[in-house]
Amino acid sequence: MSLKLMKGCEAIAEAAIQAGCRYFFGYPITPQNDIPEYMSARMPQVGGCFLQSESELAAINMVYGAGGAGARVMTSSSSPGISLKQEGISTCAAAEIPCVIVNMMRGGPGLGNIQASQGDYFQAVKGGGHGDYHAVVYAPSSIQETVDLMPKAFDVADEYRTPVIILADGLIGQMMEPVELKENPNPVLPEKPWAATGYDPNGKKPRAVLNSLYIETEDLDVLVDRLHARYEVIQKKEKMVELYNTEDAEFILCAYGTVARVCKAAVRLLGEQGVKVGLVRPITLWPFPSEAVHDAAAQKSVKAALTVEMSDGQLLEDIRLAVNGDKPVEFMGKAGSIIPTAEEVAERIMKMRRA
Numbered sequence: 001m002s003l004k005l006m007k008g009c010e011a012i013a014e015a016a017i018q019a020g021c022r023y024f025f026g027y028p029i030t031p032q033n034d035i036p037e038y039m040s041a042r043m044p045q046v047g048g049c050f051l052q053s054e055s056e057l058a059a060i061n062m063v064y065g066a067g068g069a070g071a072r073v074m075t076s077s078s079s080p081g082i083s084l085k086q087e088g089i090s091t092c093a094a095a096e097i098p099c100v101i102v103n104m105m106r107g108g109p110g111l112g113n114i115q116a117s118q119g120d121y122f123q124a125v126k127g128g129g130h131g132d133y134h135a136v137v138y139a140p141s142s143i144q145e146t147v148d149l150m151p152k153a154f155d156v157a158d159e160y161r162t163p164v165i166i167l168a169d170g171l172i173g174q175m176m177e178p179v180e181l182k183e184n185p186n187p188v189l190p191e192k193p194w195a196a197t198g199y200d201p202n203g204k205k206p207r208a209v210l211n212s213l214y215i216e217t218e219d220l221d222v223l224v225d226r227l228h229a230r231y232e233v234i235q236k237k238e239k240m241v242e243l244y245n246t247e248d249a250e251f252i253l254c255a256y257g258t259v260a261r262v263c264k265a266a267v268r269l270l271g272e273q274g275v276k277v278g279l280v281r282p283i284t285l286w287p288f289p290s291e292a293v294h295d296a297a298a299q300k301s302v303k304a305a306l307t308v309e310m311s312d313g314q315l316l317e318d319i320r321l322a323v324n325g326d327k328p329v330e331f332m333g334k335a336g337s338i339i340p341t342a343e344e345v346a347e348r349i350m351k352m353r354r355a
Contacts, residue, residue, distance in 0.1 A: 006178075026075050063075050076101070100165075104172070118259065121167075124285065136153075137284065167257070246299075253280070306345075
């Protein structure tokens with residue numbers, strides 16, 4: 001491994017390649033354009049395929065095809081582009097197609113702006129497409145963590161045959177940080193006997209059928225039951241959370257992604273003033289680490305929790321559900337890509353303390 005200064009989007013793309021991704025399909029949109037640009041240069045070097053599709057709809061359906069053939073495949077976009085991919089993501093979930101989708105969130109609704117935002121939480125976590133399904137959702141707070149999560153994202157996608165979303169705001173995509181990248185020129189990938197790679201008419205390899213259309217209601221019910229049994233396993237095994245300075249805290253901050261870094265700075269500022277504040281940072285937004293959030297907020301020393309977001313309050317709903325009324329949960333957030341500062345977060349905690 002070597003330490004290298006890289007822009008977030010480029011580091012994410014390289015980490016995907018090192019994780020065995022050999023197919024990338026995408027369409028340009030700011031602020032994630034550096035991912036397809038990087039992939040266009042690197043994929044031919046590793047014997048992979050880069051294709052700029054004619055639209056976001058085409059890109060996600062190309063992902064369906066490559067994933068269905070057993071390849072490690074990725075697409076990326078930013079908020080409005082991810083909206084266009086939602087039917088395809090739902091279809092991948094129904095057909096049990098493993099794939100990785102990167103969303104570099106920007107401001108919305110609509111075309112919004114091209115600055116960082118966290119307004120796509122509901123879209124990613126609640127299933128932005130139609131039907132009863134989930135995607136595993138990772139929310140890194142740094143470029144290094146995004147790089148570290150990339151192989152895990154592909155492994156989880158393969159293990160559970162499910163779409164996996166890397167949900168990062170545009171800051172992570174556009175900032176530069178030193179990162180360690182694991183050189184892995186020949187990653188060992190799992191066998192996929194279910195994949196559509198041809199069949200043996202003599203019966204040694206049965207025909208693969210990857211489908212999301214079920215005319216008979218009973219057949220669809222069987223599929224959904226199978227998916228949800230799998231989701232229960234994911235909820236038991238795949239939750240990830242960071243607890244920062246939460247023991248015996250007077251207040252608990254709840255945040256994810258880049259905003260969690262701001263909150264860590266606020267924790268340190270408040271500590272210098274003798275105020276004990278902790279941070280709960282969900283790393284998996286689905287499955288959501290409800291128990292860890294509840295236990296941190298339910299401590300006797302905790303007076304209240306404060307959820308901080310670059311949105312109108314979406315993570316807030318899951319925090320309140322997790323805390324379950326045991327402690328007050330307040331909200332601090334701005335939409336439109338306005339980033340809270342550590343000083344503002346600290347000031348809000350001090351107001352809560354004086355109330």
